[in-house]
Amino acid sequence: MSSASAPISTLNRWQLLQQRIIAGWRRFRAGWEVFRQNRLAMFGLSVIFLFALMVIALPLLLAYVWAPRIYDPTIGYDFQIFIHPSPPSWQHLLGTDWLGHDVLSLLMAAAGPSFIVGLTAAVVTAIAGTLIGAFSAYFGGRWLDNAFTHLSNAMLLLPAPIMMIIVGSAYNEITPFQFGLVYGLIAGPSTAAVVFRSYGLSVMHKPFIAAARVSGGGAGHIIFNHLIPHMLPLASLYMMLTVVGAVVSDGFISFFGFTRPHANWGAMIYNAFTFSERMGIPPQWNVLLPPAIALSLFASAFYFVALGLQEVGDPRLRER
Amino acid sequence: MLRFILRRLGAGLINLFVFATVLFFIAQILIPGDFVSQFAEAYQSQAERQAALQQMRENLGLARPLYVQYFDWISHLARGNLGHSYWGQPVTALVAQFLPPTLIVFLTGTLIAFFIGQWLGKLTAWRMPRLLRGSLIFGAVSLYTSFPPWLAFLVVYALGLHIGLTSAGSGVRLNDPYAVLQKSWSKAGFTLDPSLVMLRMLLVMILVALIVFVLNEMERRRARTWRMPGWLFALLLAAGSLAGWFLVGIGPMAMLVAKAAALPILTYTLLSFGETMLIMRTNMADTKYEDYILAARAKGLPEHIVRDKHAARNALLPVLSNFVVSLPYLLTGIVILEQAVNWPGMGNALFRSMASQDMPVVMGMLVIVGLVSMLARLILDLASFVLDPRIRTRQTFSGGFE
Numbered sequence: 001m002s003s004a005s006a007p008i009s010t011l012n013r014w015q016l017l018q019q020r021i022i023a024g025w026r027r028f029r030a031g032w033e034v035f036r037q038n039r040l041a042m043f044g045l046s047v048i049f050l051f052a053l054m055v056i057a058l059p060l061l062l063a064y065v066w067a068p069r070i071y072d073p074t075i076g077y078d079f080q081i082f083i084h085p086s087p088p089s090w091q092h093l094l095g096t097d098w099l100g101h102d103v104l105s106l107l108m109a110a111a112g113p114s115f116i117v118g119l120t121a122a123v124v125t126a127i128a129g130t131l132i133g134a135f136s137a138y139f140g141g142r143w144l145d146n147a148f149t150h151l152s153n154a155m156l157l158l159p160a161p162i163m164m165i166i167v168g169s170a171y172n173e174i175t176p177f178q179f180g181l182v183y184g185l186i187a188g189p190s191t192a193a194v195v196f197r198s199y200g201l202s203v204m205h206k207p208f209i210a211a212a213r214v215s216g217g218g219a220g221h222i223i224f225n226h227l228i229p230h231m232l233p234l235a236s237l238y239m240m241l242t243v244v245g246a247v248v249s250d251g252f253i254s255f256f257g258f259t260r261p262h263a264n265w266g267a268m269i270y271n272a273f274t275f276s277e278r279m280g281i282p283p284q285w286n287v288l289l290p291p292a293i294a295l296s297l298f299a300s301a302f303y304f305v306a307l308g309l310q311e312v313g314d315p316r317l318r319e320r
Numbered sequence: 321m322l323r324f325i326l327r328r329l330g331a332g333l334i335n336l337f338v339f340a341t342v343l344f345f346i347a348q349i350l351i352p353g354d355f356v357s358q359f360a361e362a363y364q365s366q367a368e369r370q371a372a373l374q375q376m377r378e379n380l381g382l383a384r385p386l387y388v389q390y391f392d393w394i395s396h397l398a399r400g401n402l403g404h405s406y407w408g409q410p411v412t413a414l415v416a417q418f419l420p421p422t423l424i425v426f427l428t429g430t431l432i433a434f435f436i437g438q439w440l441g442k443l444t445a446w447r448m449p450r451l452l453r454g455s456l457i458f459g460a461v462s463l464y465t466s467f468p469p470w471l472a473f474l475v476v477y478a479l480g481l482h483i484g485l486t487s488a489g490s491g492v493r494l495n496d497p498y499a500v501l502q503k504s505w506s507k508a509g510f511t512l513d514p515s516l517v518m519l520r521m522l523l524v525m526i527l528v529a530l531i532v533f534v535l536n537e538m539e540r541r542r543a544r545t546w547r548m549p550g551w552l553f554a555l556l557l558a559a560g561s562l563a564g565w566f567l568v569g570i571g572p573m574a575m576l577v578a579k580a581a582a583l584p585i586l587t588y589t590l591l592s593f594g595e596t597m598l599i600m601r602t603n604m605a606d607t608k609y610e611d612y613i614l615a616a617r618a619k620g621l622p623e624h625i626v627r628d629k630h631a632a633r634n635a636l637l638p639v640l641s642n643f644v645v646s647l648p649y650l651l652t653g654i655v656i657l658e659q660a661v662n663w664p665g666m667g668n669a670l671f672r673s674m675a676s677q678d679m680p681v682v683m684g685m686l687v688i689v690g691l692v693s694m695l696a697r698l699i700l701d702l703a704s705f706v707l708d709p710r711i712r713t714r715q716t717f718s719g720g721f722e
Contacts, residue, residue: 040457153331154338156645157690159652163346166674166682191645244465245649252656255469269470283473292470299465307461310602 031312041308047301051111051294058108071102073109073263085275085284095286097268098275107290109263114247114298116176117183121246122239124184125192130235132189133196134227137204138219148193155190161249168253173261176250183246192238196231203230233313240306244299251295265291265298321705328701332694339690340397344390347683393683402684405673411684414669419688420518422665424581426654426692427522429588433650435550437593438639441600442632445608447623457598464594468587468653469660475587476661514664517573521561524568528560547629584654584663591657592650599642603635610634637704644700648693655689 011019035041062068088095094103136148164183168174203209212222251266268291276283396403402411440460444453536548565574607613608631616630655667666685673681
């Protein structure tokens with residue numbers, strides 16, 4: 001069907017959807033071309049893929065290659081090695097920690113919860129921030145906006161990472177999903193809402209909003225069909241930035257020495273430090289380095305992707 | 321000007337009230353158990369335990385309904401009284417003890433991080449070898465996103481062991497760092513309280529900064545084109561504070577504090593300069609292609625003058641207003657960091673009282689953290705009000721955000 005040349009008003013709903021998908025795909029392709037030029041962003045994306053691969057690989061490895069009684073991240077113990085922690089060997093590529101766990105399998109086991117924490121926090125923050133920001137921008141200057149602004153300025157004084165460390169140390173059996181949820185609910189109305197509101201205000205001055213108003217669009221229509229779609233690029237950028245804070249504060253709770261039910265890079269770092277303090281020796285590098293690097297790399301990968309997305313959304317940043 | 325300040329102060333007070341309310345209910349409802357439950361194991365029989373715990377709650381005022389506790393707390397807060405710790409000390413005394421160490425690291429670290437950040441951001445946005453730019457950005461992001469205890473460990477390991485800067489403590493040792501500091505204090509034969517010394521150091525530094533600022537303004541009145549370069553400001557500030565400390569008579573003690581604070585400040589700076597750098601870089605990229613840059617180049621001005629005087633100065637204002645939003649996060653960063661570098665500040669006190677569910681102290685510390693970040697925001701708002709003529713004429717409600 002040659003609907004591409006037909007005027008938009010003559011199209012039926014299905015053709016309109018088709019056109020929308022084609023346009024969206026083109027926009028995605030154009031954005032991807034820009035994104036691909038940015039080497040740091042591509043590095044970040046490949047690191048994220050690597051961690052995702054770790055999540056998938058661990059159950060497969062445990063099922064087919066590694067014997068669970070030796071390599072399982074929580075109950076595994078290698079009786080053939082007498083002194084734990086042990087240095088890297090062919091059986092244990094990254095050695096074992098002082099509890100006898102295989103460092104590599106622990107490292108892989110912690111990737112999944114980190115993804116859940118980071119992504120849940122990111123999605124919840126983006127949703128809460130976008131909604132509050134959009135409503136605030138639409139009703140700019142009126143009581144709803146004032147109430148939201150006061151709320152977010154007050155929440156700004158209560159940053160999510162520290163609050164989450166407090167909540168997390170009180171409920172140390174909190175699941176990664178719940179952790180991300182609470183993080184998002186605290187972070188969303190504060191910084192995210194402030195940033196989204198000011199962006200939404202600038203969108204509200206655009207001519208298409210006036211056009212929608214003139215043609216009789218109500219508040220709900222304008223907010224959900226015009227304002228929020230224009231805030232989505234910023235929201236996706238912001239999601240990536242949220243991951244950093246969420247993952248780091250999740251790691252930090254374990255660092256206080258609270259035992260957590262799920263594997264966690266912060267806990268691995270804590271264990272390495274505790275052992276070295278107890279024995280009065282410098283930390284085992286093969287135990288300390290992998291989780292520390294993994295945690296930093298995981299957080300920075302999302303940040304690099306955010307930088308790439310920023311370049312896609314803001315043409316002025318590109319190299320000319 | 322006065323109207324602007326009053327309006328910002330009023331909004332700040334409302335924010336503070338909402339913040340305190342949210343904080344109280346989060347702290348009281350969300351956190352399970354209470355202070356007395358940690359003593360439950362000391363009693364043998366069920367009835368005896370119930371009676372003893374109930375008695376303890378009565379004494380501490382925990383048995384009252386929540387809203388009574390809330391009104392009690394908030395009305396005391398309004399009068400500047402943060403209540404008493406369940407162990408007996410007034411929270412205000414604890415704040416007086418733990419706030420100066422935090423402020424010293426926060427103020428100096430933020431200043432250094434801001435200078436480094438905007439300088440590097442300026443450079444990376446301008447023409448630069450691709451590899452160098454990439455590695456600078458990579459380094460800044462890796463430092464910014466690194467796990468604070470790990471970074472602290474690296475800094476201690478790399479510098480502390482070789483230069484001997486370990487007096488601030490290191491690693492994860494969870495002993496009382498204030499006691500450690502006091503021990504090295506009494507070994508050196510000092511009698512004054514460390515936090516009092518830090519408070520005086522801070523006051524001297526603020527005074528010196530004000531003097532430098534006033535001198536700069538006078539020079540600008542005289543010669544219109546004069547602008548103090550950043551390095552000169554830093555140099556004057558450092559030399560002036562050093563001279564001031566010895567003049568006030570806390571010289572040797574201040575040196576000991578400075579030595580102990582070097583590692584926390586360094587770690588904090590490394591952790592926080594990245595954000596400023598990236599925002600500065602973004603804004604520079606915005607101003608890079610403006611017409612006035614083209615005009616400045618066409619006039620034949622050297623490239624670094626175009627960059628520093630024409631592009632960077634215009635790019636700096638959005639950085640300032642962005643800084644306003646991220647200030648609480650920076651302050652939080654330091655609160656978290658203190659635990660890792662064993663620095664006796666607010667964060668350390670906060671987390672140690674958290675472990676024993678000493679809620680008045682936890683809430684008091686958080687309120688003070690919020691108050692400090694609000695004051696810092698007010699100062700930044702004022703600064704951008706003075707610097708940016710556009711804000712002076714517009715006077716929007718939300719200050720620097722639009």
